[in-house]
Amino acid sequence: MAAAAPRIFVSHLAGVAVFDPSGDQVGRVRDLVAMLRVGRRPPRLLGLVVELSTRRRIFLPMTRVIGIESGQVITTGVLNVRRFEQRPTERLVFGELLDRRVRLVETDEEVTVLDVSVQQLPARREWEIGRVFVRKGRSGTFRRTKGETMTVDWSAVTGFSLEEHGQGAESLLATFEQLRAADLANVLHHLSPKRRGEVAAALDDDRLADVLEELPEDDQIEILGKLKEERAADVLEAMDPDDAADLLAELPENDVERLLMLMRPDEAADVRRLMAYEERTAGGLMTTEPIVLRPDATIADALARVRNPDLSPALAAQVYVCRPPDETPTGKYLGAAHFQRLLRDPPYTLVSSILDDDLQPLAPDAALPVVAGFFATYDMVAAPVVDESGSLLGAVTVDDLLDHMLPEDWRETEFHLHEDEPHVEHLDEPQDGRPGDRDDDLDDDRGDDEEGDEESDQENGQEDGREGVDEGGRDGV
Known part of the structure; x- marks a missing residue:
């Protein structure tokens, strides 16, 4: 009998470098994509969300993963660089499953998900989420060391498919705590608005201020609007005065005045002074805190x-x-x-x-x-x-x-791809003058059929991957 494949806890994959067979790095892991299944069957792991050096996020199917070992992911070397877009039936493991409150089937006790493990199925190319690392009791800030922890089978918990309000963010933040502010901002930008607000609320004032300075304007306004006014004023104080002035300039005048009144007088004075200058002048660009x-x-x-x-x-x-x-x-x-x-x-x-x-x-x-x-x-x-x-x-x-x-939306778009970027196949670019000529070269192995259809396919011994996908020009076999 073949030995069971080792389990890998996903917290160990955050930010891990992704290499092609030649040893050239093509990006880093930013999330994992899974699909929940009916009953208590473990979710299928569809692939990885990989951030290229250009900051573009792409989908890497698990069928294109040769191995995960020694803190690195090895791929077949051919990637579809079409920008990753999450489908309705998919779940992001870091963004949506960690910090969820679920219940133990046996005792109906509430637990918080701290981590999950993935494992490759024997003699198959499929991966699935098999085990869940949980902590008893409700999640809360600064409570990571409290409460009994345990690792249980996926079938031993329930509640992953339910919509949750007030989901915590401790485990997600711990997973990405070593990221630079700009990279953490990129993580937040790709989360859902609900999850983005929860993560922002869990950050301390200084860290949130650093991250806000790196976010697109729309995200800044959205996050600041979800904070209580006293907290919003504290975060604005922690920001560089010029960045705080730029952000406040986008808010309604009444909101601006209320927030300035809540800030410390000396901090508010600097921001008011900067807001008096035209935006695209030296006075509008400068910081008031040089040495x-x-x-x-x-x-x-x-x-x-x-x-x-x-x-x-x-x-x-x-x-x-x-x-x-x-x-x-x-x-x-x-x-x-x-x-x-x-x-x-x-x-x-x-x-x-x-x-x-x-x-x-x-x-x-x-x-x-x-x-x-x-x-x-x-x-x-x-x-x-x-x-x-x-x-x-x-x-x-x-x-x-x-x-x-730079263009106003530069934070929302990836850097320009280089034509000579090694070992990356640009499948979404015109080939021989025909747009999408290579669309059928790779299968992204992401099922989008209804769950019942997937069960039927498995019972008939068919692959879980999709054949002849035509949704939005997705790749098919």
């Missing part, structure tokens, strides 16, 4: 400020020296000291003695093309914004400049 030092500060003082891990690399690239006060808007702006120059001189040297004061700062009403030209001409990653009286108002950083130069 500002007095003339008597030393290089050691400057380096201590630069080491702050909360600063973006662009803001940490240079410090600005001004006469008191040393918070924007400051006294007279004297000049900037670049990080590289700080490293070349002794720590006891006064910063005021190494200033770059030849470069003309930006005016707050400088238009976007002028700002872009300034950055390109002088190879800058940050630039000071100074008013007519010579006071430092803030600094424009290259990341904020790019945000306003």
